[in-house]
Amino acid sequence: MIHYESSLKKKQKARDIAGSIIQKLNNAEIKKLQKDDNLSDIYDLLLFKTAQNSVKDKKFRKALAQFKELLNYTHQNTALEERVRQYIQALTARTQVNVRTVGALLPLTGDHERIGIRCLNGLQLGLGLYDENPSDFQLAVVDSKGSSHFIRESMREVVFQHKAIGIVGGVVSQVADSLSSLAQDFMIPSILLSQKSNLTHQKPFVFQNSVSTRYIIQSLVNTLIDKQGHKSFAILYPNDPFGVGYANLFWDYVNEKGGDVVGVQTYKPGEVDFNDSIRRLTGTYYFEDRDEEYREKLQSWFSKKRPKRSQKQLRDLLPPVVDFSVLFIPDSIKTLHHIAPYMSFQNIKGMVFAGPGLWNSPRLLKQKKEQLEGAVFSDALIVSHPQFKTSEFFIKFKEVFKYDPGLFEFLSYQSALALRQVILSGKESREDLREGLTKLKNLDSPIGQIKISKKREFIYPITNFSVKNKQIVDLGL
Numbered sequence: 001m002i003h004y005e006s007s008l009k010k011k012q013k014a015r016d017i018a019g020s021i022i023q024k025l026n027n028a029e030i031k032k033l034q035k036d037d038n039l040s041d042i043y044d045l046l047l048f049k050t051a052q053n054s055v056k057d058k059k060f061r062k063a064l065a066q067f068k069e070l071l072n073y074t075h076q077n078t079a080l081e082e083r084v085r086q087y088i089q090a091l092t093a094r095t096q097v098n099v100r101t102v103g104a105l106l107p108l109t110g111d112h113e114r115i116g117i118r119c120l121n122g123l124q125l126g127l128g129l130y131d132e133n134p135s136d137f138q139l140a141v142v143d144s145k146g147s148s149h150f151i152r153e154s155m156r157e158v159v160f161q162h163k164a165i166g167i168v169g170g171v172v173s174q175v176a177d178s179l180s181s182l183a184q185d186f187m188i189p190s191i192l193l194s195q196k197s198n199l200t201h202q203k204p205f206v207f208q209n210s211v212s213t214r215y216i217i218q219s220l221v222n223t224l225i226d227k228q229g230h231k232s233f234a235i236l237y238p239n240d241p242f243g244v245g246y247a248n249l250f251w252d253y254v255n256e257k258g259g260d261v262v263g264v265q266t267y268k269p270g271e272v273d274f275n276d277s278i279r280r281l282t283g284t285y286y287f288e289d290r291d292e293e294y295r296e297k298l299q300s301w302f303s304k305k306r307p308k309r310s311q312k313q314l315r316d317l318l319p320p321v322v323d324f325s326v327l328f329i330p331d332s333i334k335t336l337h338h339i340a341p342y343m344s345f346q347n348i349k350g351m352v353f354a355g356p357g358l359w360n361s362p363r364l365l366k367q368k369k370e371q372l373e374g375a376v377f378s379d380a381l382i383v384s385h386p387q388f389k390t391s392e393f394f395i396k397f398k399e400v401f402k403y404d405p406g407l408f409e410f411l412s413y414q415s416a417l418a419l420r421q422v423i424l425s426g427k428e429s430r431e432d433l434r435e436g437l438t439k440l441k442n443l444d445s446p447i448g449q450i451k452i453s454k455k456r457e458f459i460y461p462i463t464n465f466s467v468k469n470k471q472i473v474d475l476g477l
Helices: 002-022 027-034 037-056 060-070 078-095 113-126 151-161 173-186 213-227 241-256 275-281 287-303 311-315 333-345 362-366 392-401 407-424 430-439
Strands: 098-106 138-143 164-169 190-192 206-208 232-238 260-267 326-328 352-355 376-380 450-452 462-468 471-474
Touching (some): 027 037, 037 060, 060 078, 078 151, 098 151, 113 138, 138 151, 151 173, 164 173, 164 407, 164 430, 173 190, 173 206, 213 462, 232 241, 260 275, 275 333, 333 352, 333 362
Parallel strands (some): 098 164, 232 260, 352 376
Antiparallel strands (some): 376 462, 462 471
């Protein structure tokens, strides 16, 4: 029994490896392999890729026939069979579309309910449902519950029951990856509101409208390296999805720009004691690693006949080694305010703090100003843009919903506008809508024109800020 199970696992592992290789092959290469009788065990994987390529080439009838044929070979692979049936349903549903129906896959219950409702309000306004003469658009609203466990059934309801022509959703990072994959499999144009990176990669039906973490980090690193001349960096980050994501992006882009990350330390989310973390970064925690230097300091200290000290006090004999000029902290202002005093207490000087757009607030300056002098952060000016509160969108939204709109309302509104604009240009199928959105290079907004990149990402202008003379200043001015 043990040997049998082991054999099955090896066989499945081999199929997984073969599947990943096949996904990189073109039609000619796959056709050649299909003729090889020695590869009969992976014929279903080859045929699956052939059908996928037919979809990519917009040969939808051919793809449908290929997927139906594939059902004859998937009886021993339930996971593949499920994907095949999904493609068949999606291809069959291509012509069954309600052109004026837009799906909204949002968290309307659970921890993220408030965010979901805010997005829903923005969508309604953007589709013209509150215009003086309301539009004939309809919203097919489905509760994603903010969980990837429910997203497949939610997608099926939007596609097959409501027959929506497009979707807006994915505001919660936990469901964004699943939703992007399903949008591609169901071949329905979907605008995702999550900041998560690489959601549109190799998924032509997926668009992303968010303040991109990647572009913010790129702008920050460009400023630090190209404009300020920094070359060495350290990262101190919380061990949560936000911190890990930002830390990885920062590290990757510093390396790409030719800089060096010389120290990395993590801490628990919500931590308030950073003494040990900073000691680890600056070489004063494991003082045994600087044994020779420590012995010299200790001998000198004893020669002066000092009173007896504790081991903790004796560690202070070693000065910090600060071989970085920038400390990147992807966390809140509150956490930064905890960290900064430790740096001063340990006499760490000659470096600047760098961080995310979360620092773009007057609260940043409530700390002792000299501790944060020179701090740098990047942010997309949307809600804080000078034109935002005087825009027609802001005024109309507040009149309808009785509160000031924020970032989620704005992003949802702009997503609805994009869909509405392309649909009203005469697009009547999901494929036509996808093509129309892909060709949409600029979109008017309350803060000026928004660019849409070749990667199908909505791009917002990034502004770099610094603390100078106890004030937050725009480095571009």
